Amino acid sequence: MTENKPFNWCFIGTGTLAKKTAKMITESKRHRIVSVYSRRYEKCREFAELYHANAYESAAQAITADDVDGVYVVTPHSNHYEYVKLALEMGKPVLCEKAFTTDAKQAAELIELAREKGVYLAEAMWTWFSPVANQVKKWLDDGEFGEIKTVVDNYHMNSQNYAPRVTDPNRAGGALLDVGVYPITYLYRLFGNPIEVKCEGVLGNGIDLSEDVALTFSNGQTYIASASIVDFKGLEKLKIIGTKAEISLRFFHMANKVTLRRKGSKNQTFKGDGSMLNEFDRVAEEIRNGQTESILVPHQATLDVMRIMDECRKQMQLVYPFEKEEENV
Secondary structure: OOOOOOEEEEEEOOOHHHHHHHHHHHHOOOEEEEEEEOOOHHHHHHHHHHOOOEEOOOHHHHHOOOOOOEEEEOOOHHHHHHHHHHHHHOOOOEEEEOOOOOOHHHHHHHHHHHHHHOOOEEEEOHHHHOHHHHHHHHHHHOOOOOOEEEEEEEEEOOOOOOOHHHHOHHHOOOHHHHHHHHHHHHHHHHHOOOOEEEEEEEEEOOEEEEEEEEEEOOOOOEEEEEEEOOOOOOOEEEEEEEOOEEEEEEOHHHOOEEEEEEOOOOOEEEEOOOOOHHHHHHHHHHHHOOOOEOOOOOHHHHHHHHHHHHHHHHHHOOOOHHHHHHHHO
8 A cells, every 4th residue: 555544444244254353454554444334233333432533323324424435345245235335325445354245246236336337346355455366377377386296274263162154055155155266256256267166065943054165177187175063174275286397375365375386496495474464455456446346366367266156056956045935026
């Protein structure tokens, strides 16, 4: 960010992730929270007081509050569409947490609305605002790996107790939208849009507990994005093995360092800040520059990944309760 003046955010949502994010961005002194909304006003007020912001009893009031430069939507997935749409209709730039929406239809509508209004909209896909992931992609694009032989992409974390929304089908809980989006997006960004998707998952209590998503790409290779919220099998790990080099990366969605281990020549280590602060800095800069779409997380990427996850849900026969209600209206 080039301006000394802090970028002013409206926070829609005050849950677990909102708390972590708020602390990080405000400590940088480059960002400030000026307005806050959540459905439970008492919690909203407590959150706002921590950051010397104003709490509001309606989302519209928070979005249109004085000095708001951008809106950060950090509610459960099931509410993203509602609040992003409201902010865009009011002409306010939006950074929306992943998973962007619950389905591709909603994502397409929001993207179209943003384009009609000429307003900035981006998915807060933490990983692809970070330098390490983009360095891995550069190495791949530059042919550093040679011919790819093996790709492992796991995100298995027993995160059932991370936040109530994770296991709540009424809030689009489950592995796919919460953690599966990371390995799916990583493979998409490295290898492009798959030509075939095959998904096998385990369902329970109205949500997906885990899944293996086999993505076949135009290079003829099939790689698996594996995700779970009920076990630690494979943990969170990305491994790419090629004929010329390989990497093995723990906690790939937030990595600070990666080493390219070359066969027969010198290794190369790349370091870069893997924190969420990257996305807020970059988005603030893009908004100030008058952009309406992020270079690092373009609309098409968000939409393509949502379509992949739609296909996964179709194959798993996973339908959220609120979707069933909509069908019956």
